[in-house]
Amino acid sequence: MNRWVAAAAGGAFLLVTEQIQATHLGFELDKTQRSVREARDHEAHLRFQLDQETTPGELAVLARSRLGMIPPNPDAVVLLDQANDRPVQAPPPLFATAGPAEELSPAGAPRVGTAEPHIAIAEPRVGAAERFDRVRSAGASILRTQLLSWLLPPDSPRWR
Amino acid sequence: MLSLRARLHIAAALAAVPLFAIAARLVQLQVLERKDLTAKVLCELRASKSERILRGRILDRNGYVLAESLPSWSVSLDPQMARGRESAFPSLAAALRLPPQEVRRKARGSGRSAMLKRQLGPDELEAVKALKLPFVAFTPDERRAYPNADLAASLLGSVSADGRGLSGLELEYDRALSGKLHNIALLRDGKGHTMALGSQDAPESPPDLTLTIDRGLQHYAEAALAEAVERHQPLWGAAVIEDPSTGEILAMASSPPDPLKSRIFQQVYEPGSTFKTVTAAAALEEKLTHPGEEIDCTGPWALTPHVTIKDHEPEGILPLELVMAHSSNIGMAKLGLRLGGERLYRYARAFGFGARTGVRFPGESAGLLKPRPSKDRVGLATNAFGQGLAVTPLQIVNAYAAVANGGELLEPRVVRAVGASPAPKPTVVRRVASPETIRLLNSLLEGVILRGTGMSAAIPGYSTAGKTGTSQKLDPATRRYSSTDYIASFAGYVPSRRPRFVIAVIMDSPRHQYYGSEVAAPVFAKLAREALALYGVPPDKPLLVTPDRAPAAAPRAPAAAPKAPAARPAAPRTP
Numbered sequence: 001m002n003r004w005v006a007a008a009a010g011g012a013f014l015l016v017t018e019q020i021q022a023t024h025l026g027f028e029l030d031k032t033q034r035s036v037r038e039a040r041d042h043e044a045h046l047r048f049q050l051d052q053e054t055t056p057g058e059l060a061v062l063a064r065s066r067l068g069m070i071p072p073n074p075d076a077v078v079l080l081d082q083a084n085d086r087p088v089q090a091p092p093p094l095f096a097t098a099g100p101a102e103e104l105s106p107a108g109a110p111r112v113g114t115a116e117p118h119i120a121i122a123e124p125r126v127g128a129a130e131r132f133d134r135v136r137s138a139g140a141s142i143l144r145t146q147l148l149s150w151l152l153p154p155d156s157p158r159w160r
Numbered sequence: 161m162l163s164l165r166a167r168l169h170i171a172a173a174l175a176a177v178p179l180f181a182i183a184a185r186l187v188q189l190q191v192l193e194r195k196d197l198t199a200k201v202l203c204e205l206r207a208s209k210s211e212r213i214l215r216g217r218i219l220d221r222n223g224y225v226l227a228e229s230l231p232s233w234s235v236s237l238d239p240q241m242a243r244g245r246e247s248a249f250p251s252l253a254a255a256l257r258l259p260p261q262e263v264r265r266k267a268r269g270s271g272r273s274a275m276l277k278r279q280l281g282p283d284e285l286e287a288v289k290a291l292k293l294p295f296v297a298f299t300p301d302e303r304r305a306y307p308n309a310d311l312a313a314s315l316l317g318s319v320s321a322d323g324r325g326l327s328g329l330e331l332e333y334d335r336a337l338s339g340k341l342h343n344i345a346l347l348r349d350g351k352g353h354t355m356a357l358g359s360q361d362a363p364e365s366p367p368d369l370t371l372t373i374d375r376g377l378q379h380y381a382e383a384a385l386a387e388a389v390e391r392h393q394p395l396w397g398a399a400v401i402e403d404p405s406t407g408e409i410l411a412m413a414s415s416p417p418d419p420l421k422s423r424i425f426q427q428v429y430e431p432g433s434t435f436k437t438v439t440a441a442a443a444l445e446e447k448l449t450h451p452g453e454e455i456d457c458t459g460p461w462a463l464t465p466h467v468t469i470k471d472h473e474p475e476g477i478l479p480l481e482l483v484m485a486h487s488s489n490i491g492m493a494k495l496g497l498r499l500g501g502e503r504l505y506r507y508a509r510a511f512g513f514g515a516r517t518g519v520r521f522p523g524e525s526a527g528l529l530k531p532r533p534s535k536d537r538v539g540l541a542t543n544a545f546g547q548g549l550a551v552t553p554l555q556i557v558n559a560y561a562a563v564a565n566g567g568e569l570l571e572p573r574v575v576r577a578v579g580a581s582p583a584p585k586p587t588v589v590r591r592v593a594s595p596e597t598i599r600l601l602n603s604l605l606e607g608v609i610l611r612g613t614g615m616s617a618a619i620p621g622y623s624t625a626g627k628t629g630t631s632q633k634l635d636p637a638t639r640r641y642s643s644t645d646y647i648a649s650f651a652g653y654v655p656s657r658r659p660r661f662v663i664a665v666i667m668d669s670p671r672h673q674y675y676g677s678e679v680a681a682p683v684f685a686k687l688a689r690e691a692l693a694l695y696g697v698p699p700d701k702p703l704l705v706t707p708d709r710a711p712a713a714a715p716r717a718p719a720a721a722p723k724a725p726a727a728r729p730a731a732p733r734t735p
């Protein structure tokens with residue numbers, strides 16, 4: 001019987017200790033959560049400061065004042081076609097140049113307010129396909145040259 | 161005599177009596193009176209606090225933050241607890257950057273709480289906490305912050321001190337952006353330590369508002385406009401950039417910046433010659449004219465016995481393309497009279513004038529457009545060249561977007577998405593004219609740049625189309641059109657063969673120069689170049705590059721695009 005009493009007393013002691021520990025840990029957890037919130041708040045402020053420093057206006061000021069940069073002359077900037085190293089050929093126009101009066105559409109052209117089929121502005125395929133063909137043919141040409149250089153001696157008539 | 165064993169048992173029993181008493185008491189407290197005692201304890205220890213979920217962010221189309229709420233704190237003091245601690249007031253005032261007398265005044269209050277300062281920054285908060293004053297309390301707060309300063313201020317709007325939208329998109333989307341209150345149950349011990357018991361409401365973060373605005377393009381628009389405003393010193397200026405294929409507004413700048421008002425949506429003005437595009441479209445669509453037709457623009461032209469119309473430069477007989485290129489008021493007035501009041505009004509409404517565009521923005525103006533009876537020749541003629549009606553900058557840019565995209569008027573948008581919802585598809589309002597008419601109109605507008613008043617809007621290497629505008633302002637004192645105050649404008653799109661950007665620039669009452677070709681067209685060209693470079697749009701016209709020199713314009717382009725706005729084109733025409 002003494003053993004049972006001792007066991008019960010030990011169990012009760014353990015229970016009480018666990019309860020106290022759990023409460024203590026609860027307070028610690030809350031304290032840690034507050035610290036996490038404060039750290040997140042601090043991070044939010046730092047991120048805001050970073051956003052302020054990297055706005056286009058700020059970067060322009062930095063570029064001018066610290067790096068001595070100036071905006072380029074607009075005429076000095078020429079955009080090139082990405083696939084080829086030269087200005088693009090003009091793509092087929094969406095709107096053809098107006099011709100003489102006879103080329104106007106006949107009477108009965110649709111008027112405002114009537115139902116019209118939706119007209120989609122489609123991206124031209126011709127330019128992209130042409131570029132792909134050029135790249136592919138250029139690549140094939142390079143590959144052919146490399147193979148020939150491995151297989152044939154430099155003074156072979158094939159090179160002429 | 162009791163045996164030893166018996167004496168031990170008796171001693172044990174006696175020793176156990178207090179234990180039984182304690183055990184009985186424990187049973188009474190822990191089992192029998194458990195509910196009452198638990199309720200009393202929780203009443204003492206339980207507390208709750210409310211936290212506000214921060215207001216939603218506003219982002220540009222690429223995810224850059226334009227507006228966000230930062231966690232902040234408000235500080236208050238307890239006047240009763242502060243009594244006798246006046247020596248701490250100067251240091252508290254210094255930490256809060258307040259005058260000391262302000263702190264003393266608040267401490268003289270009668271209540272238990274007096275607000276000292278709201279929306280403290282992190283430095284101020286740390287400084288006040290370091291003082292460890294027992295009569296000071298902190299309350300969570302939020303502060304609306306705009307990392308790009310005044311960028312797009314009139315579009316974003318402003319919020320009150322309580323974080324509610326007051327104007328602009330902050331007002332229009334206030335409900336979606338507003339954070340909700342979030343209640344948290346707490347347990348508190350005698351020393352004031354707290355432990356959260358879990359939130360009673362599930363916190364919902366407000367969604368982010370993603371705009372159609374491009375931050376980089378917006379910066380360019382504001383910089384270009386600011387430069388032009390500094391040079392020409394107008395009363396106000398505005399510039400809008402729209403994507404004609406989707407109706408998305410990519411940039412909108414107004415000067416001076418005002419978070420309480422947006423000139424793009426709310427300012428009305430007489431469009432002048434930029435409206436001639438509508439008249440020409442109507443006349444072409446109704447087959448009342450054709451590009452080769454020659455119109456007698458000899459002036460002054462007696463519209464009525466008492467009213468004459470004249471052009472800025474004397475003209476003779478012009479083909480339609482030169483009527484447009486030279487911006488002849490007489491030519492357009494004649495077309496307007498052919499159309500009649502009802503048809504001109506119908507086409508103007510078709511292009512979106514006289515009605516709100518449907519963009520979600522508070523206080524958008526519908527402009528002013530009245531149907532003119534055909535017998536009102538003066539009203540009809542003046543409407544035909546863009547006077548006697550009022551439009552907003554958004555309506556003008558949206559109308560030109562309809563021309564640029566092949567003839568469909570789209571609903572303009574400034575908000576791309578709310579939260580994670582996908583961007584909606586463009587909304588087509590109506591078709592304004594047939595594709596054939598649009599094609600002809602496009603060539604007329606290209607002619608304005610190549611041969612007419614819009615030469616200063618030309619961009620080497622890019623096909624460009626557009627129209628200048630110089631409208632007289634109404635003098636409210638005399639109720640007549642002023643001869644000194646004008647509104648200079650330009651609306652156009654680039655590249656005209658496959659338009660990517662529609663740009664409108666408006667300046668009210670510029671000084672020294674007032675023609676649209678001199679004031680607004682160069683701003684269009686500058687903005688267009690920057691937009692084309694930013695988006696990597698390659699040239700669509702042959703570019704003649706001369707070594708060691710800036711590229712010369714193509715043969716059909718103007719021989720010398722003016723570098724200074726004061727320089728007039730080679731053949732100045734009526735804007």
